[in-house]
Each structure stands twice: as structure tokens, then as C-alpha cells.
Amino acid sequence: MAEMINKGRLAIYPGLYQFIQEQALPGSEVEAEQFWVGFESLLADLIPQNQALLAQRDVLQAQIDDYHSRHPALDRADYKRFLTDIGYLQAVPADSRIRTSQVDEEIASMAGPQLVVPINNARYALNAANARWGSLYDAAYGTDVIDETDGAEKGKGYNPVRGQKVVAWAKHWLDTIAPLEQGSHQDAIRYCIQSQQLAIELTDGRQTRLQAPEALAGYQGNQENPLAILLKHHALHAELQFDANHPVGKTDPTGLKDILLESALTTIMDCEDSVAAVDGEDKTLVYQNWLGLMQGTLTAELEKGGQTQLRTMNQDRQYLSAQGQAFSLKGRSLMLVRNVGHLMTNPAILFDGEEIPEGIMDAVITSLIAKHDLLGLGKFKNSQTGSVYIVKPKMHGPDEVAFTDELFSRVESLLNLPTYSLKMGIMDEERRTSVNLRACIAAARDRVIFINTGFLDRTGDEIHTSMLAGPFAPKAELKTLPWILAYERANVAAGLASGLSGKAQIGKGMWPIPDQMANMMQTKSGHPQAGANTAWVPSPTAATLHTLHYHQVDVFAVQNQLAQEAFDGLDSILQIPLLESGRTLSQELIQRELDNNVQGILGYVVRWVHQGVGCSKVPDINNVGLMEDRATLRISSQHIANWLKHRLLSKEQVQASLEKMAVLVDKQNAGDPEYIPMAPNLNNAIAFQAASELIFAGIEQPSGYTEPVLHKKRREMKARLQG
Ligand SMILES: CC(=O)SCCNC(=O)CCNC(=O)[C@H](O)C(C)(C)COP(=O)(O)OP(=O)(O)OC[C@H]1O[C@@H](n2cnc3c(N)ncnc32)[C@H](O)[C@@H]1OP(=O)(O)O
Numbered sequence: 059m060a061e062m063i064n065k066g067r068l069a070i071y072p073g074l075y076q077f078i079q080e081q082a083l084p085g086s087e088v089e090a091e092q093f094w095v096g097f098e099s100l101l102a103d104l105i106p107q108n109q110a111l112l113a114q115r116d117v118l119q120a121q122i123d124d125y126h127s128r129h130p131a132l133d134r135a136d137y138k139r140f141l142t143d144i145g146y147l148q149a150v151p152a153d154s155r156i157r158t159s160q161v162d163e164e165i166a167s168m169a170g171p172q173l174v175v176p177i178n179n180a181r182y183a184l185n186a187a188n189a190r191w192g193s194l195y196d197a198a199y200g201t202d203v204i205d206e207t208d209g210a211e212k213g214k215g216y217n218p219v220r221g222q223k224v225v226a227w228a229k230h231w232l233d234t235i236a237p238l239e240q241g242s243h244q245d246a247i248r249y250c251i252q253s254q255q256l257a258i259e260l261t262d263g264r265q266t267r268l269q270a271p272e273a274l275a276g277y278q279g280n281q282e283n284p285l286a287i288l289l290k291h292h293a294l295h296a297e298l299q300f301d302a303n304h305p306v307g308k309t310d311p312t313g314l315k316d317i318l319l320e321s322a323l324t325t326i327m328d329c330e331d332s333v334a335a336v337d338g339e340d341k342t343l344v345y346q347n348w349l350g351l352m353q354g355t356l357t358a359e360l361e362k363g364g365q366t367q368l369r370t371m372n373q374d375r376q377y378l379s380a381q382g383q384a385f386s387l388k389g390r391s392l393m394l395v396r397n398v399g400h401l402m403t404n405p406a407i408l409f410d411g412e413e414i415p416e417g418i419m420d421a422v423i424t425s426l427i428a429k430h431d432l433l434g435l436g437k438f439k440n441s442q443t444g445s446v447y448i449v450k451p452k453m454h455g456p457d458e459v460a461f462t463d464e465l466f467s468r469v470e471s472l473l474n475l476p477t478y479s480l481k482m483g484i485m486d487e488e489r490r491t492s493v494n495l496r497a498c499i500a501a502a503r504d505r506v507i508f509i510n511t512g513f514l515d516r517t518g519d520e521i522h523t524s525m526l527a528g529p530f531a532p533k534a535e536l537k538t539l540p541w542i543l544a545y546e547r548a549n550v551a552a553g554l555a556s557g558l559s560g561k562a563q564i565g566k567g568m569w570p571i572p573d574q575m576a577n578m579m580q581t582k583s584g585h586p587q588a589g590a591n592t593a594w595v596p597s598p599t600a601a602t603l604h605t606l607h608y609h610q611v612d613v614f615a616v617q618n619q620l621a622q623e624a625f626d627g628l629d630s631i632l633q634i635p636l637l638e639s640g641r642t643l644s645q646e647l648i649q650r651e652l653d654n655n656v657q658g659i660l661g662y663v664v665r666w667v668h669q670g671v672g673c674s675k676v677p678d679i680n681n682v683g684l685m686e687d688r689a690t691l692r693i694s695s696q697h698i699a700n701w702l703k704h705r706l707l708s709k710e711q712v713q714a715s716l717e718k719m720a721v722l723v724d725k726q727n728a729g730d731p732e733y734i735p736m737a738p739n740l741n742n743a744i745a746f747q748a749a750s751e752l753i754f755a756g757i758e759q760p761s762g763y764t765e766p767v768l769h770k771k772r773r774e775m776k777a778r779l780q781g
């Protein structure tokens with residue numbers, strides 16, 4: 059192992075030290091000596107607080123376990139009293155209104171998709187930063203939004219039959235984005251700008267205009283024959299692109315070749331659940347990429363269609379207004395960074411010889427790096443308002459939020475940043491946060507820029523918290539039961555009661571089926587309809603499609619409406635989604651549930667542990683590719699642990715399923731030259747051991763989290779690979 063660099067009570071991984079000294083500190087107006095001494099003193103003060111909060115989690119969990127052991131039949135009123143007595147349920151503050159200021163418009167006053175991306179994958183991270191704009195034609199052509207019937211299959215080259223279906227579908231949407239006074243965009247044969255208005259000629263010779271003339275935001279080229287027309291609807295832009303010589307444009311009477319949509323308004327650069335970063339080497343890459351994004355210098359070389367290309371961050375987009383004034387629109391998504399939570403430590407930096415809390419390290423270093431943006435040192439400006447947007451996951455209750463608030467204050471002092479320039483996105487993804495959400499918001503009221511229902515972690519925590527209450531319902535049923543519906547609704551209600559509308563995001567969770575875009579189009583309009591001004595998508599294509607929902611629904615009007623309705627929901631949130639008493643599951647169903655969970659666990663864990671890939675698309679038992687990350691792993695492993703505990707499964711049955719599914723997972727990955735299989739020697743396969751431990755020692759894992767086992771096993775694997 060590389061020799062650590064000693065600085066006072068700190069010892070720092072040399073690659074990280076070098077990165078901070080040579081790349082992150084220069085230009086930041088923070089002196090190196092001041093930084094290291096200040097970092098040390100911040101750690102000296104905050105490590106004990108961090109540890110005390112983790113100890114409090116254990117105390118509460120032990121009390122809850124004990125309660126369930128003593129109360130096999132749950133009396134709801136008594137249970138609620140008990141939760142209040144132990145301090146798990148806290149009083150709702152009279153006033154939880156936020157006071158956050160200097161928030162960029164993409165967060166405060168616009169509604170649209172939020173993309174999440176593993177930050178250590180530069181190729182994907184750049185793609186995500188550039189996903190502010192996406193081609194609607196490409197998004198439809200390449201996905202199941204357009205079905206493959208009647209000769210419209212994707213095939214190898216361009217299929218004009220499919221192309222026509224795409225164009226018809228997209229123009230149908232154009233009628234929602236920019237409705238015409240008469241007729242439909244389907245019938246347009248010419249677009250031009252006349253008297254500072256968009257003029258549209260239709261096939262039957264009629265001339266028409268936009269129903270809302272002010273929806274014309276600008277154009278490119280000349281007014282008679284524009285290269286592009288920029289429209290604005292619900293604060294989101296759409297650009298019609300014309301080129302009569304283009305293979306698609308030449309088949310369209312207007313020469314329309316594509317519709318570019320403003321898509322991922324914001325992107326979360328993820329240092330957490332979609333990333334495998336277990337030591338100084340991995341963390342240095344994470345921080346390097348974040349610096350590259352903040353400075354606008356990140357690049358990635360990639361092979362596509364037999365050609366090598368260099369991916370960089372996109373420039374802004376230039377237009378003329380109808381009055382002839384030049385203006386530009388941001389070419390990139392507003393970037394947030396997700397730090398890790400309070401649990402993990404990381405050997406990248408030691409304090410008195412012990413690993414420091416990784417969440418503290420992330421707060422200090424990602425903020426130092428973001429200062430480059432605040433000082434305008436980069437090629438582009440991320441925040442126009444001088445803010446750094448940090449998403450803080452997996453906090454349990456108001457005290458943990460207050461601790462993050464204090465951590466951010468200390469980081470601001472350390473880095474000479476203006477007070478409250480570090481903003482906080484609160485993931486509402488642990489049960490103790492959901493049931494005390496307004497108190498959590500109040501605990502960071504000068505910083506909150508979002509609340510978001512991370513329903514995947516939240517489901518894992520639901521199982522772990524009430525592990526001893528009884529066997530849980532099958533996994534797919536969990537998301538249909540009262541607790542989760544109430545959690546989603548109560549989150550929006552708490553956000554509105556805390557004055558987030560117009561100031562911050564009320565966000566909803568990830569679409570975890572990346573290839574089912576038709577399904578997403580049917581389902582995810584439910585997010586803006588429920589009052590969410592953003593919701594997570596797994597890819598740029600999904601962002602371009604999901605943005606249509608924000609054209610369909612005026613979220614801020616919905617929020618105004620919902621703000622009139624009171625909703626508490628606490629009693630429903632506390633309804634533990636157990637298997638109803640008296641219901642027995644068939645052996646076949648139990649086996650299928652087990653095999654499905656095991657397949658997902660192994661499929662994800664093997665790439666994490668053997669290859670260091672933190673987010674994967676893994677086929678489920680029906681061969682549907684699912685986005686798997688640490689949160690979905692938490693659900694699957696806790697679910698099996700729960701059924702084992704309550705004897706729906708035997709240890710032997712689980713072991714047999716692990717052995718059977720390992721062979722299948724190896725087969726599924728046979729086409730990946732980097733893949734390191736688990737079979738034939740399963741006992742020697744570190745990923746297989748990790749998966750087994752996550753299940754068989756699932757109950758002992760803190761809050762059911764998977765990262766302690768994953769980190770340990772990945773480090774073991776790295777050591778083995780380094781020989
Ligand atoms: C519970 C939670 O915490 S959810 C938050 C964590 N989850 C995430 O962040 C999900 C992020 N998404 C992903 O990592 C990926 O989309 C996966 C793993 C789900 C699927 O990845 P793949 O199988 O490689 O996707 P697929 O082959 O369909 O597409 C790859 C292309 O899409 C792009 N892409 C896919 N996902 C993303 C993304 N999130 N951001 C940017 N680009 C992306 C890739 O850059 C690539 O395009 P390129 O060849 O031009 O570079």
C-alpha cells in the first residue's frame with residue numbers, strides 16, 4: 059500500500075494529497091496550510107458528533123427490535139406511543155418554512171427532469187451534463203415509445219416507416235407544447251417569423267399562429283427561412299430544427315429534421331449509491347471528475363460506430379429574439395453533487411490513525427472543488443447565484459439534518475465561503491426522516507433546496523426497521539400498500555407546508571426500468587400530477603421523454619391547489635407492510651421471489667465487487683433489465699433476511715438459490731470481456747461471499763445498509779487483483 063502523507067493528526071492517501079495540493083487548492087483562495095489545519099480541527103470537533111448520531115441509530119433500533127419481540131400482535135396506538143416515548147417520533151414544528159435564498163431558477167422556479175449519474179464514469183457524467191438538451195426524434199426512434207409493428211422495427215440502418223411514426227408522434231406532442239390557433243402541427247407546411255410572430259402555413263392553405271404568441275422565444279438563421287425556431291412552454295424550451303437537405307428534413311414538408319427538448323434541467327453527479335469508491339484511489343477519481351465538471355475541462359475519449367470521439371461539455375445555445383436581440387440559453391444541466399451519508403468511513407484520510415467519516419470528507423472536498431465554479435474559474439458557470447448544491451442521502455431524523463447543517467457551516471468557514479452558499483438536498487429515504495420530515499426541513503431551513511422521495515432506500519429501511527415485526531409482503535406488493543402511498547403524499551404536503559414551492563424542489567424517485575420507456579411515459583406523468591416539480595430519470599433519453607410530462611402538467615398550479623389541502627398521513631405511514639395474518643404463500647411463489655431477489659443481488663454485486671461498477675442494468679427473473687444500485691440491493695437483501703428470520707425460507711434453500719443463480723449470472727455476463735466469473739469455485743469468489751454475507755448477516759447490517767460489506771469485499775478483491 060502507498061505510504062500515506064502525514065499532516066498533523068491526519069494521514070492522507072498520496073494520490074489524493076497530490077490532487078488537493080496541485081489541482082483543487084490552487085485558485086481556490088484557500089492556503090494549503092490553513093486548509094489542512096482547519097480540516098483537522100473540523101474533524102476533531104465533528105467526528106465525535108457523527109459517531110454519537112450513529113450510536114443513537116443503534117439504540118433506537120435495539121428498542122424497536124425489543125418492542126416487536128415483546129408485542130407479536132401490534133396495537134397501533136400503543137406502537138405510536140412507544141415511538142414517541144423513545145424519541146423516534148418527534149413533535150411537528152409550528153413553523154418549518156424555509157428561508158433559502160440565491161437558488162438557481164432550474165431548482166426554484168422551473169419544473170423538469172432530474173438525471174442521476176455515477177460521477178466516476180466520465181463518459182456518462184459528461185453525457186449527463188450535456189443532457190440539458192435532447193433530441194425527441196432520437197428518444198422516440200431508439201426506444202419502445204414507438205412500437206415495432208407494421209414494418210416499424212428498429213433494424214440496422216434508418217427505417218423510414220419507423221421514422222414516419224416517430225415524426226407523427228412527436229408532432230402530436232408539439233400540439234401540447236405549442237398549440238396552434240387552428241389545425242395541428244401535423245398539417246404544417248411552412249414555419250416562418252412574420253411581424254415578430256410565428257406564422258404557420260397549413261396544407262389546406264390556411265395561415266395560423268400560436269395560441270400563445272409569446273411562446274415564440276427566438277430563432278436561428280433568417281426569419282423567412284429559419285434554421286431553428288425556439289418555443290417556450292411551462293418555462294421549458296423546445297427547438298424546432300430545419301434542414302431540407304437532411305435525410306429526415308427532406309421528407310418533411312416544412313424541412314423539420316428534429317425537435318430538441320430542454321430535458322435534464324438538473325443533474326445529480328453521484329458520489330453515493332451508484333458508485334463503488336472504497337479507498338483513496340477511488341475517491342481521488344471521484345473528486346477529479348467533479349473538478350473537471352466544475353472547471354468545464356472534463357473530457358472522455360470513446361469509441362462509437364467504429365470511430366473515436368472526444369466528449370466534452372457543451373457550449374451554450376445562441377438565438378435571436380423575434381425582436382432581433384441576441385441571447386443564449388444554458389447548454390448544460392445545472393449540476394448538484396450527492397455526497398455519501400453519515401455511516402461510512404474511508405481510508406483515503408486517517409485521523410489519529412482511524413478512517414475519517416466519508417460524508418465529512420465529501421463535504422469538505424466537493425465544496426472546495428465547487429468553489430472553482432463560485433469564483434468563475436471554469437470555462438462555464440454552473441450556478442448563476444453562487445450556490446453549491448449538495449444532496450445529502452440517508453439521514454435519519456432532524457438531529458442528523460442539524461448535524462449536516464453544522465458541518466456545512468464549518469466547511470464554509472474553512473473554505474471562506476459565504477454563509478449558506480452550501481445548499482442541502484434532503485433525501486427523504488429513511489423512515490425516521492419521513493415521519494419527522496417537517497422537523498428535518500426546519501433543521502436546515504436556510505439551506506434546503508430539495509426534498510426527494512428516495513423510495514428505494516426508504517423501502518429497505520422499512521423492512522430493516524421492522525425486521526422483527528413479522529414477515530413482509532412479497533417485494534412487488536410493497537410499493538402498492540398504504541405506507542408508501544402515504545409517504546409519497548406526505549412528502550409533498552410537508553414540502554408545500556414548508557414553503558418549498560417556487561423556492562426549492564419537491565422531487566420524486568427513480569424510474570428503475572431503463573428500457574421500458576413506453577411504460578415510463580404512461581406512469582411517470584403521475585409525478586408532476588402529484589405535485590413534484592422534479593423526478594429522477596436513469597438516462598438522458600429518459601430525461602427527454604419525461605420532460606414531456608412537465609409540458610402536460612402545470613406543476614406549480616398543481617402545487618397551489620395541493621397547498622390548500624391538509625394531509626398528515628402519519629398513521630398510514632406507520633402501517634408496516636407485513637404479510638396479512640392468515641395469508642400463506644405457495645412454495646412456488648416463495649421460491650420465485652427468492653430466486654428473483656438472489657439473481658438481482660448476484661448480478662449487481664458481482665460487477666460491484668469484481669469490477670468496481672456501482673450501478674448496473676441487471677435482468678430480473680422475467681429478463682427485464684432493472685437499474686440496480688446499493689438501494690435496490692438493500693431491499694433485496696433485507697427482504698430475504700426477513701423471510702429467513704420468519705422461516706418462510708430455510709438457510710439451505712437460500713444457499714441452493716445462490717449457487718444456482720451464480721451460474722446463471724455468470725452466463726448472463728459471458729459477453730463482457732472484463733467480467734470475472736464466480737463459478738466454478740464459488741467459495742473462492744469474493745462477490746459470492748459478499749452476496750451471501752449481505753443475506754445471511756443481513757439483520758446485523760446497520761440499518762440494513764449494504765456498503766459495509768461491499769466496501770470490505772471490494773477492497774479484498776482489489777488486493778487480490780494487485781496480487
Ligand atoms: C436509488 C438511487 O439512488 S437511484 C440513483 C442512482 N442510479 C443512477 O444514477 C442510474 C444511472 N444510470 C446508469 O448508470 C445507467 O443508465 C444504467 C447502469 C442503469 C444502464 O446503463 P447501460 O446499460 O450502460 O445503458 P445503455 O447501454 O442503455 O446506454 C448507454 C448510453 O446511455 C448513456 N447513459 C446511460 N445512463 C446515463 C446517465 N445516467 N447519464 C448519462 N448518460 C447515461 C451512456 O453515456 C451511453 O451513451 P454513450 O454510448 O453515448 O456514452
Ligand SMILES: O=CC(=O)O
Pocket residue numbers: 331451485487511512513514515516567568689
Ligand atoms: O436514492 C434514491 C433511493 O430511492 O434510494
Ligand SMILES: [Mg+2]
Pocket residue numbers: 331451485487512514515689
Ligand atoms: Mg437512496
